[in-house]
Amino acid sequence: MPRVGIITSDFRFYHDVIKQLRLWKIPFVSLDLKGSIPDDVVVILSSIRDEIDLPDQVKAQDGIDGIRRAIPRLLNKTMFKDLIIGIDPGPKPGIAVFGDDVLLEAFECPTVSSVRKFVDSISMSYSYENIVIKIGNGDKPNREIIINRLSDMDISIEVVNEKNTSTPHKIHDNALSAARIAQINGLYPIKRIPVKFSRKNVYEKEFVTLKNVIEGTGAAERRGTNST
Known part of the structure; x- marks a missing residue:
């Protein structure tokens, strides 16, 4: 590992x-x-x-x-080819970051006004060739505030259809919705959402996460060692 x-x-x-x-x-x-x-x-x-x-x-x-x-x-790279920042608009927006389809981080912002600070930090710290922001089309007032605050950044912003990203509502999590929004190409496929999951394991069940990849690399190395 x-x-x-x-x-x-x-x-x-x-x-x-x-x-x-x-x-x-x-x-x-x-x-x-x-x-x-x-x-x-x-x-x-x-x-x-x-x-x-x-x-x-x-x-x-x-x-x-x-x-x-x-x-x-x-992850055995010098940089990511594609970095995607997903944003779930709302009073406490969710933010998620994917690097080459691996979920690197997901969290909830305390306020709408703090989104710019977090996006600045993310865009300056990660190494990548391409970067895009995907923001859900819900909560229009907060969405427009967020887009306005990000509009002078040299980053493409896509507004995507966030249908299915809050399912199931009983376990709604802004960071989880942001992760789903980041993965949208058209509509988020409902079949990707696990039938049974908890807040503790939903990210590992639904996405390829940084934790999965690091631990998987270690497991692969151990298997290779044991087979020689």
């Missing part, structure tokens, strides 16, 4: 990146310059304030910035 290595003398960055890696459930290991780097460490995270330069190193402002910059390396 690929891991992130952390080498930094920036105390604040160190604690922030560890906190975020745990929240994102990304495997990591703390390293120092005196020791060797394990074979399963595919990227080294350091602070932009660190003066050291290392192979496979990513320097970042903070934990989330570092994770987003490191994710392509965890």
Whole structure:
């Protein structure tokens, strides 16, 4: 299973990146310059304030910035070909990010006015060739506010039909709806929605997630080792 290595003398960055890696459930290991780097460490995270330069190193402002910059390396890429940001408009908009059809993150914004800040952060931290924003056609007042706030960004914005993205209503989740909106080409296929699921496992059941891919890579490596 690929891991992130952390080498930094920036105390604040160190604690922030560890906190975020745990929240994102990304495997990591703390390293120092005196020791060797394990074979399963595919990227080294350091602070932009660190003066050291290392192979496979990513320097970042903070934990989330570092994770987003490191994710392509965890997936054996230097960058994504296509990054899609899905937005479910509403008083507390949902945001989801897909890189080459892998769900990287999904969360709920506290306010409509905060969407621009999050989209700015996402677009600046990830590495990609192409980027697009897909926003659902519901909640017209909030949708128009969001589009207006994003309109001066150099990112294409598509308004898509969000029918079926809130099913079932009893488990409605703005971040989940945003993930579905990001995957829309026409209408979201109702058959993609699992018959049985919970808030805890719906993302893993419905999408290819970052967690799935990282753990799957590790499983494939173990199978390969066992077969030799």
